[in-house]
Amino acid sequence: MISLYKNLFYQSLRIRMVEEKIIEIYPSDKIQSPVHLSIGQEAVAVGICNNLLKTDLLYSSYRSHAYYLAKGANLNKMFAELYGKVTGCGKGKAGSMHLAEKSVGFMGSSAVVASTISHAVGSALASKRLNKNQVCVATFGDGASEEGSYHESLNFASVFKLPVLFVCENNGLAIHSTIDQRHSYKIHEHAKSYNLKSTYIEEGYDFMKINSLISETINEIKLTGLPQVVEIKTYRYKEHVGIGDDHHVPYRSSKDFDNWKSVDPLIQDKTLINEFSEKINAEIEAAVNFAEQSEFPADSELFTDIY
Ligand SMILES: Cc1ncc(C[n+]2csc(CCOP(=O)(O)OP(=O)(O)O)c2C)c(N)n1
Ligand SMILES: [Mg+2]
DSSP: OOOHHHHHHHHHHHHHHHHHHHHHHGGGTOSOSOOOOOTTOHHHHHHHHTTOOTTSEEEEESOOHHHHHHTTOOHHHHHHHHTTOTTSTTTTSSOGGGOOBGGGTEEEEESSTTTTHHHHHHHHHHHHHTTOOOOEEEEEETGGGGSHHHHHHHHHHHHTTOOEEEEEEEOSEETTEEHHHHOSSOHHHHHGGGTOEEEEESOTTOHHHHHHHHHHHHHHHHHHOOOEEEEEEOOOOSOSSSSOOOTTSTTSOHHHHHHHHHHOHHHHOHHHHHHHHHHHHHHHHHHHHHHHHSOOOOGGGTTTTOO
16 A cells, blocks of 8 residues: 555645646646745645544635645646647636535635635535535635735634634735835744644645644644644745746745755655656646647627626
């Protein structure tokens, strides 16, 4: 049987290689959507989703590829969606920032910062009333913790005792502004003022550590029905949106980048990279092919699926 480390490594590497493929294709303009890449942050999505059942519901931000894949949604349908094709998970109308796949409990992603956090809370309220024993997960960035709806969501979930896991992926940046320029609190400590249990992980590259903490947290939430917050420090390798590197821009330093790379298993564990790359590459090539061969939506689709 494949070890847990290898399993999580494989999933993380698959996400990284998918996004590296996006970088390769992007200059061709075949991808009809802005892309917010998770390269550097994959371990968080994998460590969370490894502990969720399909029936546990997850809501993410626009930086959504990693969650879509880690939650078990289909890669062909993801590339088709990025290409704007009718075979995409949103019939080519959603794009990278609005991926969703209800069949695996990936309920949605949104371009509006913090907007899906309250959706997870609403889901959890329904789940509690219907006795479904689900955990509903909201994942979001450090910048989202500055939005009013984040605070309203934590407060509501606490007061109504809802089974929500709030996970902040703290990459220390909201576009180009660093966290110290923007707020004075520690996210996991501040969450305690809503009477929530909250935990912090510094090593956001360590999928084993994240997996183990999230496993404990999910078990506790299922047992107690009470919400919790987990903050995970991580590092965004690429620019905020798009495929470029931006370490030459003075808002951040390439020294931090070098430090993260030196502990990143997806760079350091060359043995497993060699073992898995060929298989992952073949899957990615097939998915890109699927997207290329698929049709654009017909004109008659223009006004379907809208309110
Ligand atoms: C309500 C809202 N305000 C502002 C923006 C513009 N905006 C897009 S991404 C972003 C930064 C968000 O940072 P963070 O939550 O830390 O997520 P990250 O991009 O780092 O993953 C901002 C301000 C927006 N999309 N929605
Ligand atoms: Mg951020």
